[in-house]
Amino acid sequence: MSVLEVEGLAKSFGGVQAVRNVAFTLDAGELLALIGPNGAGKTTCFNLLNGQLQPDAGEVRLAGTSLIGKSPRKIWRLGVGRTFQITATYRSMSVRENVQMVLLSHHRRMLGFWRRAADLYRDEATALLERVGMAGQAERPCSVLAYGDLKRVELAMALASRPRLLLMDEPTAGMAPKERIELMALTADLVRESGIAVLFTEHDMDVVFTHAHRIIVLNRGEMIAAGPPDAVRGDPRVQEVYLGSGAMFGQGKDKDSAA
Amino acid sequence: MAFYVAQFLSGLSQAASLFLVAAGLSIIFGVTRIVNFAHGSFYMLGAYLAYMMADMWSGAVGFWGAILLSALTVGLLGVAMEVLLLRRLYRSPELFQLLATFGVVLVVQDVALAIWGPEDLLGPRAPGLDGVVRIFGLPFPQYELFLIVLGPAVLGLLWLTFHRTRWGTLVRAATQDREMTAALGVNQTWLFTSVLFLGSALAGLGGALQIPREAVNLQMDINIVVEAFVVVVVGGMGSVTGAFLAALLIGQLQAFGILIFPGITLVLVFLVMAVVLVVRPYGLLGRAPATARGESHALEPPLYPAGRGLQFAGLALIVALIALPAVLGDYALVVLTEVLILALFAASLHFIMGPGGMISFGHAAYFGLGAYGAALLVEHFDAGMVTGLVVAPLAAGVGALLFGWFCVRLSGVYLAMLTLAFAQIVWSVAFQWYSVTGGDNGILGVWPAAWASPKWVFYYLTLVLCTGGVLLLRRIIFAPFGYALRAGRDSPLRSDAIGLDVTRYQWLAFTLAGTFAGLAGGLYAYAKGSVFPTLLDIPISVDGLVMVLLGGVQTLSGPIVGAAVFHGLETEMVRYTDYWRLLLGLTIILLVLVFPQGIVGALQSRLGARFSPRLREQVAR
Amino acid sequence: MTGQMLTIEKLNSFYGRAHILFDVALEAARGEVVALLGRNGAGKSTTFRSIMGLVESRRGHIAFAGQDISRRPPHEIARLGLGYVPEDRRIFTDLTVMENLEVGRQPPRREGASWTPERLFALFPNLAEMRDRPGGRMSGGEQQMLTIARTLMGNPAMILLDEPSEGLAPRIIEMMAHAILELKKEGVTVILSEQNLHFASVVSDRAYVIEKGRIRYQGTMKELAADEDVRRAYLTL
Numbered sequence A: 001m002s003v004l005e006v007e008g009l010a011k012s013f014g015g016v017q018a019v020r021n022v023a024f025t026l027d028a029g030e031l032l033a034l035i036g037p038n039g040a041g042k043t044t045c046f047n048l049l050n051g052q053l054q055p056d057a058g059e060v061r062l063a064g065t066s067l068i069g070k071s072p073r074k075i076w077r078l079g080v081g082r083t084f085q086i087t088a089t090y091r092s093m094s095v096r097e098n099v100q101m102v103l104l105s106h107h108r109r110m111l112g113f114w115r116r117a118a119d120l121y122r123d124e125a126t127a128l129l130e131r132v133g134m135a136g137q138a139e140r141p142c143s144v145l146a147y148g149d150l151k152r153v154e155l156a157m158a159l160a161s162r163p164r165l166l167l168m169d170e171p172t173a174g175m176a177p178k179e180r181i182e183l184m185a186l187t188a189d190l191v192r193e194s195g196i197a198v199l200f201t202e203h204d205m206d207v208v209f210t211h212a213h214r215i216i217v218l219n220r221g222e223m224i225a226a227g228p229p230d231a232v233r234g235d236p237r238v239q240e241v242y243l244g245s246g247a248m249f250g251q252g253k254d255k256d257s258a259a
Numbered sequence B: 001m002a003f004y005v006a007q008f009l010s011g012l013s014q015a016a017s018l019f020l021v022a023a024g025l026s027i028i029f030g031v032t033r034i035v036n037f038a039h040g041s042f043y044m045l046g047a048y049l050a051y052m053m054a055d056m057w058s059g060a061v062g063f064w065g066a067i068l069l070s071a072l073t074v075g076l077l078g079v080a081m082e083v084l085l086l087r088r089l090y091r092s093p094e095l096f097q098l099l100a101t102f103g104v105v106l107v108v109q110d111v112a113l114a115i116w117g118p119e120d121l122l123g124p125r126a127p128g129l130d131g132v133v134r135i136f137g138l139p140f141p142q143y144e145l146f147l148i149v150l151g152p153a154v155l156g157l158l159w160l161t162f163h164r165t166r167w168g169t170l171v172r173a174a175t176q177d178r179e180m181t182a183a184l185g186v187n188q189t190w191l192f193t194s195v196l197f198l199g200s201a202l203a204g205l206g207g208a209l210q211i212p213r214e215a216v217n218l219q220m221d222i223n224i225v226v227e228a229f230v231v232v233v234v235g236g237m238g239s240v241t242g243a244f245l246a247a248l249l250i251g252q253l254q255a256f257g258i259l260i261f262p263g264i265t266l267v268l269v270f271l272v273m274a275v276v277l278v279v280r281p282y283g284l285l286g287r288a289p290a291t292a293r294g295e296s297h298a299l300e301p302p303l304y305p306a307g308r309g310l311q312f313a314g315l316a317l318i319v320a321l322i323a324l325p326a327v328l329g330d331y332a333l334v335v336l337t338e339v340l341i342l343a344l345f346a347a348s349l350h351f352i353m354g355p356g357g358m359i360s361f362g363h364a365a366y367f368g369l370g371a372y373g374a375a376l377l378v379e380h381f382d383a384g385m386v387t388g389l390v391v392a393p394l395a396a397g398v399g400a401l402l403f404g405w406f407c408v409r410l411s412g413v414y415l416a417m418l419t420l421a422f423a424q425i426v427w428s429v430a431f432q433w434y435s436v437t438g439g440d441n442g443i444l445g446v447w448p449a450a451w452a453s454p455k456w457v458f459y460y461l462t463l464v465l466c467t468g469g470v471l472l473l474r475r476i477i478f479a480p481f482g483y484a485l486r487a488g489r490d491s492p493l494r495s496d497a498i499g500l501d502v503t504r505y506q507w508l509a510f511t512l513a514g515t516f517a518g519l520a521g522g523l524y525a526y527a528k529g530s531v532f533p534t535l536l537d538i539p540i541s542v543d544g545l546v547m548v549l550l551g552g553v554q555t556l557s558g559p560i561v562g563a564a565v566f567h568g569l570e571t572e573m574v575r576y577t578d579y580w581r582l583l584l585g586l587t588i589i590l591l592v593l594v595f596p597q598g599i600v601g602a603l604q605s606r607l608g609a610r611f612s613p614r615l616r617e618q619v620a621r
Numbered sequence C: 001m002t003g004q005m006l007t008i009e010k011l012n013s014f015y016g017r018a019h020i021l022f023d024v025a026l027e028a029a030r031g032e033v034v035a036l037l038g039r040n041g042a043g044k045s046t047t048f049r050s051i052m053g054l055v056e057s058r059r060g061h062i063a064f065a066g067q068d069i070s071r072r073p074p075h076e077i078a079r080l081g082l083g084y085v086p087e088d089r090r091i092f093t094d095l096t097v098m099e100n101l102e103v104g105r106q107p108p109r110r111e112g113a114s115w116t117p118e119r120l121f122a123l124f125p126n127l128a129e130m131r132d133r134p135g136g137r138m139s140g141g142e143q144q145m146l147t148i149a150r151t152l153m154g155n156p157a158m159i160l161l162d163e164p165s166e167g168l169a170p171r172i173i174e175m176m177a178h179a180i181l182e183l184k185k186e187g188v189t190v191i192l193s194e195q196n197l198h199f200a201s202v203v204s205d206r207a208y209v210i211e212k213g214r215i216r217y218q219g220t221m222k223e224l225a226a227d228e229d230v231r232r233a234y235l236t237l
Helices: A042-050 A072-077 A095-106 A122-131 A147-160 A177-194 A205-211 A229-234 A236-243 A253-257 B002-032 B039-056 B059-084 B094-116 B142-164 B166-176 B178-183 B188-208 B220-235 B240-260 B265-279 B308-326 B330-353 B364-381 B385-407 B412-432 B455-478 B480-490 B492-497 B502-528 B538-551 B558-576 B580-594 B599-606 B613-620 C044-051 C074-079 C097-104 C117-123 C140-152 C170-185 C197-203 C221-226 C228-235
Strands: A004-013 A016-026 A031-035 A057-062 A080-083 A165-169 A197-201 A214-219 A222-227 B132-135 B138-141 C004-015 C018-029 C033-037 C057-064 C082-085 C158-162 C189-194 C206-211 C214-220
Touching (some): A004 A042, A016 A042, A016 A057, A031 A205, A042 A057, A042 A072, A042 A080, A042 A165, A072 A080, A072 B492, A080 A147, A095 A122, A095 A147, A122 A147, A147 A165, A177 A197, A205 A229, A214 A229, A222 A229, A222 A236, A229 A236, B002 B039, B002 B132, B002 B138, B002 B142, B002 B166, B002 B188, B002 B220, B002 B240, B039 B094, B039 B220, B094 B580, B132 B142, B142 B166, B142 B240, B166 B188, B166 C097, B178 B188, B188 B220, B220 B265, B220 B538, B240 B265, B265 B385, B265 B412, B308 B330, B330 B502, B330 B538, B330 B558, B364 B385, B364 B412, B364 B502, B385 B502, B412 B538, B455 B480, B455 B502, B480 B492, B480 B502, B538 B580, C004 C044, C004 C189, C018 C033, C018 C044, C018 C057, C018 C189, C018 C214, C044 C057, C044 C082, C044 C158, C044 C189, C082 C140, C097 C117, C097 C140, C117 C140, C140 C158, C170 C189, C170 C197, C189 C197, C197 C221, C206 C221, C206 C228, C214 C228, C221 C228
Parallel strands (some): A031 A197, A031 A214, A080 A165, A165 A197, C033 C189, C033 C206, C158 C189
Antiparallel strands (some): A004 A016, A004 A057, A214 A222, C004 C018, C004 C057, C206 C214
16 A cells, blocks of 8 residues: 555645645555655645645545545654644754654654653664764754754654654755765665655756656646656656746747847 | 714724824834834823923814824934844844833933923813714714724825835835845835834824823823733734724723723723734734744853853852841841842743743733732731742642643733733723722731741742742753753744653743742732732733843842842832833943843853853853 | 046845855946846856945955945935846836836936936837826836836936846837837946846847856857857756
8 A cells, every 4th residue: 555645636825726636555665756846835835734724625635544634743743744844843952852753743742741751762862864964063052053954853753753754845045065965864864774755846856867766847836757867858848847838939030120 | 872983982982092002013023023112102202292381382283283293393303212222133033022112111201201291181172173073862072083084094094104104014014024025125224214104103193182081091002012012912013094094993892891891891892802812813804924933032141051150159149148237237038039029020021031932011910920829818807927928829839830831822022911900900800800819909007927027038938939030930940841941942843743742841841830920929918918900900011021131031030130230220220210111221221232232141242151161161162 | 538437346246145246347338238147046146236335245346437336225325326127127017108217217327328207208209108107007028118217217327227128029029129229329338137148149249258157258149159068067957
């Protein structure tokens, strides 16, 4: 059974169809990229999956369980983790404490009033930080980390709740090129090791074509292509979307006026 | 019938002056995003200046000239405040802006006291409008009719200014999107200064117009600013038309509330505000703020458990506090007892403001509920001190549980205003429910049990309870619950994504903080031997805020230092000068300008190594 | 009258801790229409915001009409004659069309076009019929025209157009292309960011290609059109 099954997903805002008839499946250990131009509906899709938005129609199942109508918190508890385009970590806490927060919440220990939070799940947090290469900086405040390191902390936080599905919104945005390659290589390793399914959006085509097992292309809310990287790269409709539609200028009669 | 018409009309005239002040407040907030506590002070200054000028000149020209000139003068004072103070604070956290404007309130109070003295001053009647007209046979003052007409006239003028002049268009644009307005070439500095002029002049006009109606006095400022806040919040921050509608609503509530619920009109007003805020969180015509403040605020370091140095210092402090009764006289012991109580009060407020990120303008409610809880038991059930001290935190906790449910649904200034509303409701119940609370006369004879009546015994009792309370709060901050609170404050987005129910934790924290404030209030009642409605009033809430902010919101020892410094300063200043408010106000303004992170916060960043070697090591890597 | 209108050297910008632009260099000559091409997220908007002084932190050299503007606040940059049309339009939704134009109004400059609402209505006929309509009740295409018209009210010598064709119907895109070419005739320098290569090639003289915050290519529009490799590497999949 697939980790994630999406069928006929649709959402409109004030008459504008942001997402229509999106359907795909995602298996354990698979990296699926969701790409498309601005406003194509990628963010809406993500928010429909994690419960921030409710779809007008369609079905979303995580390992057979429907996620429709469930709150983001509930969906997280069912095993959907996420990372953010712009990192969202707890600035007033240390790196290890950030991971400990996720562990405390995962184990439903947030309502403790006596024991020191910093002493709980400490080793587990350190182990997670080791997996992303951040154990050496466990004590540092998140507010002073380099951006690439923050992204790694977010990855450790996402893994801490042992998710079955990980939603990553532009995981490499704002990073220097070398860091991007390292982060995605690390993500790919972790996915392989732990059998998580990953759905990610990304603008860096190097990252997409190097690491995605499959790619879905959205345009104006609709899936216009889906498949392995080579097939998508060669798809004429995808070419057209990224180049923009030439048809709107007639037979290029306006071109004469361009110098 | 005639009576109701008269009542309706007096509600309208009440609404007119309220609208003038509220419109000014709303305009200033819309563009600068600063909640100007000193707005009421400008209103009061307008009244005093008009009184003075009308006193010097006579006749119709003298009177109306005085009204206009005092409005203009107050407008210029607003400009001075913008240029000298606010301009340096536009990038500060909103709490510090608020604190700075509160410093101005204190300064203006004493300046007015020095110039005009403490007596109520009765202004002249308005020449030409000093008669009455008969409405359905009942006399109605002409001047009130004039005000009724003036309200809509000013609304009309403001509307024309905002919709028919370039300046007004720019102000509306800046209210909606400051960044885009700047990118189109509009100089914000100039715009802000001129907005402060208009807003302050409106407050001055509102005040000046009061002189034929009521005696000018030193309490005008706080009273009106609270009412104006209510109007602005109900109408929607930044919306002038909203302020007008809200002023009409509040004016009528006050006029007819007296008939239906004599004695609890204030409760009615604040209840309406609470309902409006819960149904429409941004007021009648308001809308959600376009952009959040972002993460420009000061960097908050992680919490580290007390290092050796701090542990030693804390221990030394406790030893000193235990040893002090041996050397101190009764008076010093009483002051010290009060400091301890205030430290617990401040620590409880810090608990929701610091880790919780919720600003409360109404923490006095829980202090007062505790005090009244204990005192009412003594008065009506002859209960002993121990029972009283058990019930005090419980009563406050139940109050906080109830009010907190509403409050945690809002955030920022709106949350703060709702806490203030609830505090004012409790205050007016205490003030107006004479048969139970004794109203203004308070409840006397709330004395400690015989065994605890020596000053040193009560001091030790306070020491144990307050130190215990402060340490317990500290412990909770380091426990998972405290972390959950900080998580909700640091990143609501992330917290939601890792399954934290932030609203529920905030509600619980609010209740806890109320409970501890109630314990402090209970102790205070026994320390003083009496309770009065003033314990629930705005100055107590503000004292709490000042103590927390003086110490530094981001530090755990801050509230304690703040309480000691504030109460110490206040007590000493009161002893040596009549103008302690002036000194205190100037001190606050200076501190805000020099230490935008509070005293302990500043010490921490300067002497960081000594206080927290771990932090320095981790940041410097 | 000739020479460079805008010269950018070694521009680095940051959003919080994220480093977005790396040593960006860019030039536009007087009267030129220059396209800044790249996929979304490549750094186009950040480049424009950096030029206008709207990012938290920027380093580097930016000269506009011979003046260093790298440390000036946004309103001074705008008053020097640099107009900015943001991608998300940012119409003042409470203000009418005429009022939106009024916010953008600046005194005429000695050289260059002097715009009035009437002249702008001739350029954007749709707007003429809705002078008193609030910005919030206009369609996306109408808002896009209004935001350009609003910027022109400042009589800019140069404008930055962030994705002018984004999300617009083909008919409106044609009007937009027409308007840009009209501006060029008036002598206004234009830098526009685009993902739509066809639109860009219709209106622009030269192009830069930006990817991951770095300028990867520059050349004339014709050269770019001929250079299959560059297009494949940075613009297509």
